[in-house]
Amino acid sequence: MIIQLKKSIDNNEAALFADQNKAFHIQENGAEVLITSSSVKELPQDLKDKADNHWVFDNDMQLASREYMSKTREVRIGDVIIGGDTKNTLLIGGPCSVESEAQIQESSALLKSLNLTTLRGGCYKPRTSPYSFQGLGLEGLKLLAKMREEHGLNVITEVRDATHVEDVIEHSDVIQIGAKAMYDQGILRACAKARKPVLLKRGFGTTLQEFVQAAEFILSGGNDQVILCERGIRTFETKTRFTLDLCGVAYLQEYTNLPIILDPSHALGYRYGIEKLAQACVAMGIDGLLIETHPDPSVAKSDAAQQLTHDGFKQLIKAINPVAQSIGYKIV
Numbered sequence: 001m002i003i004q005l006k007k008s009i010d011n012n013e014a015a016l017f018a019d020q021n022k023a024f025h026i027q028e029n030g031a032e033v034l035i036t037s038s039s040v041k042e043l044p045q046d047l048k049d050k051a052d053n054h055w056v057f058d059n060d061m062q063l064a065s066r067e068y069m070s071k072t073r074e075v076r077i078g079d080v081i082i083g084g085d086t087k088n089t090l091l092i093g094g095p096c097s098v099e100s101e102a103q104i105q106e107s108s109a110l111l112k113s114l115n116l117t118t119l120r121g122g123c124y125k126p127r128t129s130p131y132s133f134q135g136l137g138l139e140g141l142k143l144l145a146k147m148r149e150e151h152g153l154n155v156i157t158e159v160r161d162a163t164h165v166e167d168v169i170e171h172s173d174v175i176q177i178g179a180k181a182m183y184d185q186g187i188l189r190a191c192a193k194a195r196k197p198v199l200l201k202r203g204f205g206t207t208l209q210e211f212v213q214a215a216e217f218i219l220s221g222g223n224d225q226v227i228l229c230e231r232g233i234r235t236f237e238t239k240t241r242f243t244l245d246l247c248g249v250a251y252l253q254e255y256t257n258l259p260i261i262l263d264p265s266h267a268l269g270y271r272y273g274i275e276k277l278a279q280a281c282v283a284m285g286i287d288g289l290l291i292e293t294h295p296d297p298s299v300a301k302s303d304a305a306q307q308l309t310h311d312g313f314k315q316l317i318k319a320i321n322p323v324a325q326s327i328g329y330k331i332v
């Protein structure tokens with residue numbers, strides 16, 4: 001249950017009520033808000049005359065639900081706002097991994113030349129094999145910070161496990177929680193305390209219910225800047241790397257109030273169809289698109305097969321712009 005307390009109730013009093021009712025306590029829209037277990041169906045006795053409003057739920061989708069908040073939440077990334085009434089589709093581009101200063105400079109120059117604002121690049125890579133490139137770690141984070149400084153770009157990078165979560169929070173503008181890290185409680189709880197947007201990727205074996213529950217960890221811990229990212233799930237199909245779950249996206253758009261970013265690069269796993277998939281994604285009216293692109297994909301240290309060349313990335317923008325326009329959206 002979500003209980004919105006009367007405006008006259010201050011933070012300290014709300015904290016006390018939260019304690020007495022084993023509830024989470026956050027502030028939202030200028031009011032103190034308590035969130036109890038979803039099994040609570042009746043307004044607790046001691047809060048009967050303290051509440052302005054309350055919502056009862058039959059599952060764990062509470063703060064993320066459209067029942068609670070009918071409009072998509074707004075999330076600000078630098079000067080760009082997504083969600084709300086904006087109809088912005090934020091195009092995030094950059095390599096899978098930060099590999100060297102020369103490489104990430106080229107990626108930054110590409111984005112700047114296209115008037116894009118948000119650079120991606122992983123520094124702590126959650127590789128399937130211990131023998132693959134694991135990322136540059138802190139050195140990579142510092143390179144991203146340099147790109148922010150030199151080019152005014154916002155940077156998004158992933159946290160692989162709780163050991164370096166504070167470093168990622170410090171050096172990024174958007175914290176990405178990777179598909180394999182999505183269940184890590186240490187990461188979720190640390191991101192709940194961060195004052196930065198979080199891009200939460202759906203695990204490839206994660207149900208929509210579990211995905212939203214992970215988002216609820218961040219929201220109920222006090223961070224309302226959560227963006228969901230569909231990046232493909234594992235099915236019986238092996239010809240493509242994963243299966244982009246557009247039905248799941250329709251579900252999330254219908255029932256949750258969180259902005260949604262789609263990542264066709266990791267879903268397909270190959271360069272050849274990314275442009276068409278991106279068009280299909282944009283046609284759904286989404287808040288963002290994440291596309292991997294590398295100055296020279298043939299030498300990429302991770303996800304080489306799916307990264308677009310810079311020419312391919314420019315071509316993709318040409319292909320998605322009219323699709324966005326046709327539904328009243330803008331690629332930003």
Ligand code: PEP
Nearest residue numbers: 096178179180201231266
């Ligand atoms: C990535 O964004 O490079 C990445 C590893 O993504 P995912 O967590 O979706 O596999």
Ligand code: MN
Nearest residue numbers: 096292302303
């Ligand atoms: Mn990748």
